[in-house]
Amino acid sequence: MADAIDPATRFAKTDFVIRKERIQAISKALFLIMVVIMIIPLLSIIAYLVYHAMPSLNWEFLIEAPKKGMSEGGIWPAFVGTLYLVVISLAIAAPIGVFAAIYLNEYAKENWFNRIIHLAVINLAGVPSIVHALFGLGAFVYAAQFGYSIISASLTLAIMTLPVIIASTREALASVPASFREACWNVGATRWQTIRAIVLPNSISGILTGIILQVSRAAGETAPIMFTGAVFYKAVARGELFPYYLNEQCMALSMHLYTISTQVPNVKESIPYATAVVLLCSVLVVNASAIALRVWLRNHKKW
Amino acid sequence: MEQTTNTIEIEDLRLAYGVKEVLHGVTLNIHRNEIFSIIGPAKSGKTSFLRCLNRTIDFISQATVSGTIRVDGEDILRLKDIYHLRRKIGMVAPLPVGLPLSIFDNVAFAPRCAGLTQKTDLAEIVERCLKQAALWDEVKDRLNTLGTALSGGQQQRLTIARALSHQPEILCLDEFSIAIDPVTTMRIEDVLKELRKEITIILVTNLTQQARRLADRTMFLLNGDCIEIDRTEIIFSDTPGNRKTYEYVNGIFG
Numbered sequence: 001m002a003d004a005i006d007p008a009t010r011f012a013k014t015d016f017v018i019r020k021e022r023i024q025a026i027s028k029a030l031f032l033i034m035v036v037i038m039i040i041p042l043l044s045i046i047a048y049l050v051y052h053a054m055p056s057l058n059w060e061f062l063i064e065a066p067k068k069g070m071s072e073g074g075i076w077p078a079f080v081g082t083l084y085l086v087v088i089s090l091a092i093a094a095p096i097g098v099f100a101a102i103y104l105n106e107y108a109k110e111n112w113f114n115r116i117i118h119l120a121v122i123n124l125a126g127v128p129s130i131v132h133a134l135f136g137l138g139a140f141v142y143a144a145q146f147g148y149s150i151i152s153a154s155l156t157l158a159i160m161t162l163p164v165i166i167a168s169t170r171e172a173l174a175s176v177p178a179s180f181r182e183a184c185w186n187v188g189a190t191r192w193q194t195i196r197a198i199v200l201p202n203s204i205s206g207i208l209t210g211i212i213l214q215v216s217r218a219a220g221e222t223a224p225i226m227f228t229g230a231v232f233y234k235a236v237a238r239g240e241l242f243p244y245y246l247n248e249q250c251m252a253l254s255m256h257l258y259t260i261s262t263q264v265p266n267v268k269e270s271i272p273y274a275t276a277v278v279l280l281c282s283v284l285v286v287n288a289s290a291i292a293l294r295v296w297l298r299n300h301k302k303w
Numbered sequence: 304m305e306q307t308t309n310t311i312e313i314e315d316l317r318l319a320y321g322v323k324e325v326l327h328g329v330t331l332n333i334h335r336n337e338i339f340s341i342i343g344p345a346k347s348g349k350t351s352f353l354r355c356l357n358r359t360i361d362f363i364s365q366a367t368v369s370g371t372i373r374v375d376g377e378d379i380l381r382l383k384d385i386y387h388l389r390r391k392i393g394m395v396a397p398l399p400v401g402l403p404l405s406i407f408d409n410v411a412f413a414p415r416c417a418g419l420t421q422k423t424d425l426a427e428i429v430e431r432c433l434k435q436a437a438l439w440d441e442v443k444d445r446l447n448t449l450g451t452a453l454s455g456g457q458q459q460r461l462t463i464a465r466a467l468s469h470q471p472e473i474l475c476l477d478e479f480s481i482a483i484d485p486v487t488t489m490r491i492e493d494v495l496k497e498l499r500k501e502i503t504i505i506l507v508t509n510l511t512q513q514a515r516r517l518a519d520r521t522m523f524l525l526n527g528d529c530i531e532i533d534r535t536e537i538i539f540s541d542t543p544g545n546r547k548t549y550e551y552v553n554g555i556f557g
Contacts, residue, residue, distance in 0.1 A: 110364045183400040183462070185359050187413035187469055188389035197412065202403055 049280065053273035061274055063239040070233060070260055071267045075275050077236035080243060081250035082282070084150055085225060086218045088246075089157035094211050096158075097165030104166070105173040106195055124163035132160040133227040141228055149247045153229025160224055161214040168213070172206025173199060205297030212290035216283040222254040230255040232263075253279045310335040310473060310503050311356070316370040318351055318360070325351050327527045328370070333473075338499055340506040340518035340535070344551070348527045349507045350397075353475045356505075357392045358385045374473070390417060393466030393474040393502075398482050399458035401450035402465075406433075406442050409450040409461055413469040428468055436464035437494050456487035463491065467498075474498065475505045480513065492517055511552045515539050523548045 013021075050057075064074025104121075108114040136156025146152040176199050184194040200207075222230075231249035244250045253275065261272045311333040318326040326348045333339045341349050354360040355368055358379065372379050379388055390413065402409050410429040419425060429446070433439040438460040442453070450461050459479060466474060476495075480488040495504055495517060508514050514521050514535065521538040523530045523545070531538065531545045543549050550556050 179396065179398065179400045180402055182359065182362075182396065183402060183465070184412070184416075185362065186357065186389060186394040186396070187416065187465060188386040189412070189416040190386060193416045197404070197416075198402060 046280070049273050049277050053270055053277045056268070056270040056274035057277060061271075062278065065236050065238055066233070070264050072271070074238075075253065075256060075278060076239060077234050077243065078251040078253045078256035078275070079278065079282075080236070080241070081150075081230070081234075082219050082253040082279075084244055084250055085154055085157060085229075085252055086215055088150065088154035089161065089218050090211065090215065092154065093158035093161045093165055093214070097162050097211075098169050098207060101166045101169035101173060102195065105170045106191060106199065121163045121166050125167055129160055129221050130223040132156055133224040135159065136224055136228045147247065148231075148249050149229050150244055150250050151229070151246045153225040153250075153252075156224045156228045157218045157221065160221065161218055164217070165211055165214055168210025169203075169207050172203040172210060175206060176202045205294050208297075209290050209294045212286060212293070215286045219279065219283055219286075220254055222252075222258055225252055226255055226258075232259055253282075308335045309333065310375060312371075312373040314371045316352075316355060316372060317368070318348070318355060319367050320363070321365045325527050326355075329524075329527075329529045331522060331529065331532050333503060333505065334520075335503055336499060336501075337519040338495065338504045338506055338517050340508055340514035340521045341524055342508060342511055342514050342521060342551070343524035345509075346526070347524045349524055350477055352524070353394065353477055353505070353507060355380075356473075356475060357389045357394055358382070359389070359394070361385070386416075390469040391472050393463075393469070393471035395459075395462050395466050395474070395476045395479050397478040399455055399462050401453060401458040401461055403449065403451050405447045406450045406453070406461065407446040410464050410468045413465060417469060429464075432464040432467045433461075435467055435494065435498065436460040437490050438464055456483040459483050459487070460491065463494070471502060473503045473505065475507070477507045478509055480508070480510065488513075511539075515552075523551060525551070 061074045062079060063076050065076050067073030104114065104117065108117075133156060136152060136159065140146045140152035140155045141148055144152075146155070180198050180202075181194055184198055185191075189197070229249050230252045232251075234243075234249065234251050236243040236251075257272060257275045257279065260267050260275065309332040313332070314330050316326055316329045317324060329348075329352065341352065343349055351360070354363070355372060356374075356379075360366050360368060368380055370380075374388070374391065379385075382388055402412060404412065407426075407429055410432050411425045414425055414428050419428075430439065430443075433442065438457060441457060442448075442461075450458065453461060459482065463476075463479070474495075479491065483491075492513070495506070498504065506514065506517060518535045520532065521535045522532040523538065525547060531543060531548045533544060537543055538548060539552055541549070543552075547556075
């Protein structure tokens, strides 16, 4: 017969349990400290920027054109230019990227050719933007003879964002369980019927999130557009909505920030900070909407 | 077995994944309107066999099939219209798969893929199939709710309803009962006995007693070899044609 267990000590903590709990508490604290360390620089950057930008942060600054050799005035031409570049480049990259990803994930058989394509896509996503810039300069500005223009810059940005869009779309498609596809094929659905009815509706949130996150990348990059279509200064009327033709060069926020911080003498001190805040805020707004969209779509997720 | 016309005739079916052969020349006939069960331990090629039947084996890269499979006289390995074939063969997977659609759309999916758009026709099919799968009474008031929100047993019956929605002549069930409770299993088994009057049923099962209860004939598959095909009574008798069969169905190995 087993020894009788004293009811008082039966559920008492053993040394092992106590040690386990201590390790648990320490690791939790350690990870929390890391989170705090991560947040501090982020918040201080934002606080620093906003503090210095304060004198210039107003509606006029956004819709006014630069004045007096860009040392005063607003940033409207650059803001609109960035808008142009982002919208056009994503209009090019998103459909190509999504359709290519659908082919690669849903149709392509596993063979050496597709494995090489997969590898190429992954590697392209890691290529530095300056390399894309040089490629864009050679391919679009000179070879295709688009010249230094919005179209060249947008195409370069599109080439840059394309591999990431393909990768994120593939990931979203792959997250749809294979059993759904098999169930559809079993009842005589074609691949396209399966994709349309089941795969796309259930991966659209991931696909859209991937695309929207590329907005911030396209908006923030300076190198690719500097070589292919962004310009130092362009005269644009205050608040004009469509100031550029596609075969013209344009101003852009990231480029403008670079210019006024390094090239232009006697810039009013708050202007570069305010430009940075506008760029940061645009990116934050876009990213926040991506998160909101994802949450909304996830709440409608069906399995 | 009064009437023994063959609906499926298979000759020397071989299947390999890459260099690894998993079916080593299986030859058999399946009669019209019988319940034909396939038993055998794991990895003996039961599921792969079913995949060959409806050509979903095509989706597995590196799978090579040889031999002939004739369904109603048609050589399906050389067939062009595989979608028609798949509609002719209903397939139920081991784990219930409710598609992330409403219950109605789950069942109406296959007819829609086949080009049917009339709402009244679809409603008729949905009602008939859900009734056949013994699910209608439980879901008739909430056909617009999600199929994935049903319980496991209900989803499995939904899967069966979907497999019936394209009016198959052959219904394949691959270990349909592993994820559901015994009561639901018995209900589905009753459904199968009912369906047997109209269609041919191929039942892959790990539960030898299930084969014994339902099947007219049984095939014992072991590591890709067909050990024995005979009437179920004989397979489960004390004197089947092969000693391994006796050992397997009596739980001595496997």
